[in-house]
Amino acid sequence: MKVLITGGCGFLGQMIAKAILKRGELRGPDGKSAEVDEIQLFDHLVPVTPFSWVPQEGKGARVTTAAGDISDKATVAALVDRDDVSVFHLASVVSAGGEKDFDMAMRVNLMGGLNILDAARARGSALRLVFSSSLAVFGGPDLPKEVDDWTRHTPQTTYGMTKAFGELAINDYTRKGFIDGRTVRLPTIVIRPGAPNAAASGWASGIFREPLQGKEHVLPVHDGFYMMLLGYRSAFEGFLAVHEADGAAIGPDRTVALPNKAYAVAEMIEALERVAAEDGIKLGPITRKRDESVEAICGSWPLRMDDAKARSLGCPEDTDLDSVIRGFIEDFL
Amino acid sequence: MKVLITGGCGFLGQMIAKAILKRGELRGPDGKSAEVDEIQLFDHLVPVTPFSWVPQEGKGARVTTAAGDISDKATVAALVDRDDVSVFHLASVVSAGGEKDFDMAMRVNLMGGLNILDAARARGSALRLVFSSSLAVFGGPDLPKEVDDWTRHTPQTTYGMTKAFGELAINDYTRKGFIDGRTVRLPTIVIRPGAPNAAASGWASGIFREPLQGKEHVLPVHDGFYMMLLGYRSAFEGFLAVHEADGAAIGPDRTVALPNKAYAVAEMIEALERVAAEDGIKLGPITRKRDESVEAICGSWPLRMDDAKARSLGCPEDTDLDSVIRGFIEDFL
Numbered sequence: 200m201k202v203l204i205t206g207g208c209g210f211l212g213q214m215i216a217k218a219i220l221k222r223g224e225l226r227g228p229d230g231k232s233a234e235v236d237e238i239q240l241f242d243h244l245v246p247v248t249p250f251s252w253v254p255q256e257g258k259g260a261r262v263t264t265a266a267g268d269i270s271d272k273a274t275v276a277a278l279v280d281r282d283d284v285s286v287f288h289l290a291s292v293v294s295a296g297g298e299k300d301f302d303m304a305m306r307v308n309l310m311g312g313l314n315i316l317d318a319a320r321a322r323g324s325a326l327r328l329v330f331s332s333s334l335a336v337f338g339g340p341d342l343p344k345e346v347d348d349w350t351r352h353t354p355q356t357t358y359g360m361t362k363a364f365g366e367l368a369i370n371d372y373t374r375k376g377f378i379d380g381r382t383v384r385l386p387t388i389v390i391r392p393g394a395p396n397a398a399a400s401g402w403a404s405g406i407f408r409e410p411l412q413g414k415e416h417v418l419p420v421h422d423g424f425y426m427m428l429l430g431y432r433s434a435f436e437g438f439l440a441v442h443e444a445d446g447a448a449i450g451p452d453r454t455v456a457l458p459n460k461a462y463a464v465a466e467m468i469e470a471l472e473r474v475a476a477e478d479g480i481k482l483g484p485i486t487r488k489r490d491e492s493v494e495a496i497c498g499s500w501p502l503r504m505d506d507a508k509a510r511s512l513g514c515p516e517d518t519d520l521d522s523v524i525r526g527f528i529e530d531f532l
Numbered sequence: 533m534k535v536l537i538t539g540g541c542g543f544l545g546q547m548i549a550k551a552i553l554k555r556g557e558l559r560g561p562d563g564k565s566a567e568v569d570e571i572q573l574f575d576h577l578v579p580v581t582p583f584s585w586v587p588q589e590g591k592g593a594r595v596t597t598a599a600g601d602i603s604d605k606a607t608v609a610a611l612v613d614r615d616d617v618s619v620f621h622l623a624s625v626v627s628a629g630g631e632k633d634f635d636m637a638m639r640v641n642l643m644g645g646l647n648i649l650d651a652a653r654a655r656g657s658a659l660r661l662v663f664s665s666s667l668a669v670f671g672g673p674d675l676p677k678e679v680d681d682w683t684r685h686t687p688q689t690t691y692g693m694t695k696a697f698g699e700l701a702i703n704d705y706t707r708k709g710f711i712d713g714r715t716v717r718l719p720t721i722v723i724r725p726g727a728p729n730a731a732a733s734g735w736a737s738g739i740f741r742e743p744l745q746g747k748e749h750v751l752p753v754h755d756g757f758y759m760m761l762l763g764y765r766s767a768f769e770g771f772l773a774v775h776e777a778d779g780a781a782i783g784p785d786r787t788v789a790l791p792n793k794a795y796a797v798a799e800m801i802e803a804l805e806r807v808a809a810e811d812g813i814k815l816g817p818i819t820r821k822r823d824e825s826v827e828a829i830c831g832s833w834p835l836r837m838d839d840a841k842a843r844s845l846g847c848p849e850d851t852d853l854d855s856v857i858r859g860f861i862e863d864f865l
Contacts, residue, residue, distance in 0.1 A: 349684045360704040371693040
């Protein structure tokens, strides 16, 4: 079978691709495990040379890249070119990015999302499609700090609004039998490597990433600020667990809120200093420069999502922040 | 100012138009009352001769009709041709209709909805736009029978899914300052005159309408079946109350669930027989022919929506079913 990952050249996309490469197989549209012979990474920009983790010819699945605009219907239709395809739909304009460019958020997230759903539906094989949603479907001053599967979606960003729509659409396309859709609803994922992106939550990675590399991190929120986090290893394992789960175990509401826990900024810094001391890493400085727009967006999100369903499906949770930091050092430094 | 009503040739659209005609003025984008000089009824089909209630030239607002496809962006953009326009967006594929034709429901409800939002946004005058949503945003076997403003939307029809999206979009376009949007979330509205439509809830009007005219009604649900109802007079008055309300009183969640009450089929029949006896009307027969698909769709809806916000904004509630039936006899028979 083929695996198509939209937004596949991003951090999570690559992580999922690597994990599937290692596994070698996934459950196909018929629910039976099948060998993965191609992993296609679709993105708006793709590197000219293969990623370092892509294996030589002949070893495992072929990893290919395709560059294109997800808001173009024909481009997206051409990607789902077999009946035995599984899709991981991660392509998305992120939170602060969507606040800056409303039309792009609508085009990429909403129209792009419909394009991939319709491309999957056109195969007629009820193929598995895992959509990446976000805690940003929640928000507002009256939001309870703990939310569950019955809490109304009241997004306070266009990003969150389009993610809420995606969850609705995944449920409806699945109800109609067009696809076997599943939604993974993510907390803020840490620690993202590489350059900062336009997500309002970017600092929750930067606060670890930059100091660990001896660089300065400019922290836009106060030290008592809490964020609901999940380590990236648990995140991509959650994507795979949700893909592999029996449809009946997920139920008619196809959304699975991944395991999560809220940490204060002060706790993040303590964990960082603890791990750095163990490993003899000299940390770069964290300087404070509060940014009201970041605090407003991140502060509109809940601190806890009920994750009982995710745990029942085998989605892992983090042991603690220290292990997330150690994993990042191991994987990227 | 101009009032544009999409789906304006339908029952509720005409009711709203007549009520505005009688009033003569509405609050404009600046919040001040202004004279309405044009009411435009946009629909996919419009009658060749004016509606009987349309006044002669020179008396009050000019009532015009325009036929077109709401999923055509340019058509819709041309309708919002002044800065001082208020929009009532009622155009919609209905519940059972959307189940039969998914693509049409997406085109009309979702793309059509975005077209009217974007046409309004393009004026740059943050004009008032009242969107017609439905109790069908709720559903599913685990839905509590009483819902409130914090209950998650779990629609079980494509119709309900597109209405849930509309609520999200109205909130986001308003949050961005593009429009001053408001959503009226309707219970099942009774008693609709004329021919039955493709709504799964159509029987809740037919059970009164046909017998009152000496005709047979074929009832698709059992006598113990409950439905959340609102009389059409309260419904169109609710639309106007929500249009006229101060934006701040509505708050960042622009949805207002209209007043509502659940009645059993047996109660509906009792009220019908009571009013008919008073008026000396010989009723046509009600015959039973259960339809599982109708019971499944209507049974997925809640029986009570918290309507405190609607009542605080002055949206009227029904006194009882008898008065709704008497109103229908007065208005249509």
